[in-house]
Amino acid sequence: MTDEERVRRIDEMLAKDAIYDVLCRYCHGIDRCDAEVLKSAYWPDATETHGTFDGNAWEFAVFMTDNMRANMRGSQQKIGNAWIVVDPDGVHARGETYVTGYLDIDEPSGPVQRIVGGRYLDRFECRDGEWRIIDRLYVMDWNRNGPSTAEWDEGLYAALKTRGARHPDDPWDKDMPPRRSG
Numbered sequence: 519m520t521d522e523e524r525v526r527r528i529d530e531m532l533a534k535d536a537i538y539d540v541l542c543r544y545c546h547g548i549d550r551c552d553a554e555v556l557k558s559a560y561w562p563d564a565t566e567t568h569g570t571f572d573g574n575a576w577e578f579a580v581f582m583t584d585n586m587r588a589n590m591r592g593s594q595q596k597i598g599n600a601w602i603v604v605d606p607d608g609v610h611a612r613g614e615t616y617v618t619g620y621l622d623i624d625e626p627s628g629p630v631q632r633i634v635g636g637r638y639l640d641r642f643e644c645r646d647g648e649w650r651i652i653d654r655l656y657v658m659d660w661n662r663n664g665p666s667t668a669e670w671d672e673g674l675y676a677a678l679k680t681r682g683a684r685h686p687d688d689p690w691d692k693d694m695p696p697r698r699s700g
Contacts (some may be wrong), residue, residue: 533604536649545595551583552685560651567655591622611642629666
């Protein structure tokens with residue numbers, strides 16, 4: 519491998535790492551209902567085609583976090599396989615990222631659990647050394663729905679008192695407890 523090839527491969531690895539950070543930041547922003555973190559995954563002129571919202575991604579961030587805060591007890595987006603292809607120009611990239619979303623929703627009939635599997639088809643752009651999403655299409659591949667079976671204050675889960683919450687009340691937003699010695 520030549521020095522030039524080695525440098526190109528290192529640049530590509532750094533780009534993929536930065537793009538993966540964008541994907542993780544998106545998940546954190548959406549699950550914690552933190553519109554500012556969610557916006558930071560997108561360029562201001564980015565588009566989001568999500569089905570429930572199609573348009574400017576920063577407007578999507580506000581729309582989704584407001585609606586999720588009002589209608590959902592909690593959610594968790596888990597990304598899996600992430601195939602990221604960086605263009606030779608080092609400024610553009612494409613990605614297909616598998617995602618499973620768990621949604622805990624209060625409906626008139628009672629609490630409902632929804633699990634949905636799909637993919638984020640993204641176009642990324644690097645501006646001034648920073649990668650963000652410029653265009654996203656959400657593809658739903660499957661879903662499963664039913665009455666909630668969540669247990670919060672009984673059985674095995676009763677002792678688990680540290681629970682996820684919306685921003686700014688999530689443990690992530692607070693200082694971590696001090697490390698125990700010994």
